[in-house]
Amino acid sequence: MKLRIDNDVMVEEFFADTRLLGIVAPIEQYRFCWHLNQMLNFNFRINNSIEIQLNKKARKYFFPIYEYGEQAGTIKHYLYNNEDDGEYLLPEFKHLDFLWLIKDDIMHDDDVGLLTSSIRTIPSVQLITELTNEKIKNKQHLIF
Template identity: 45%
Template structure:
């Protein structure tokens, strides 16, 4: 009896997931819930923890859990995901060790000018030290962001 093995095409999965997305890196000494509370208050968002999106990475026989907060804009058909980039001494995206949080915007509503405005508004949040747009080409571990 032969066994049929299916192989997941990770490159296609990554390409599909990141279609119509923008990524921003945020540096902040605050906890994720504190920072998102301020973002919610100042920018009018409603980020909330979504435990079903939590990302588990196994490294060196240990499990690390990375919180993901979510906010969906039904009128704009856009979803926002706010990832914690570190858990204890491990990083979700090791190539971005200087970044504390990753903000992923998914949906075709947002254009470059909209994202630029959003980043400018985010810089005004008291707990934010730095915000910058991230280039997808510079991220080697994109698969870690897929839930």
């Protein structure tokens, strides 16, 4: 008997109760996290154990993920770098520098709006937008 991994089910389960923001900010990821931590009173830290590794064109590409868990709830925030040496985690969104995944609990529209307007105040942020699941072709690249 062969066991098969059902990628569709895995993707669906991973993205249950999530929101995904795309951010254009031409700045290093660690600097961006520093700004977020200072301005939003978050505590983003790099989590090397969930780093995404993609194998393309006989090369390995690494996409670090910074993580922050809210103390007053179950919401977790994950900040992905969308580019490594000319390769993209989500190639359909090459213009985005960062992907911000909000996971493990429902974040209401008002809270997402407040968060996005706060992120916009960071000097290097040029654009922030919410990405809908239908627009994301390579969702499996975000699963850690």
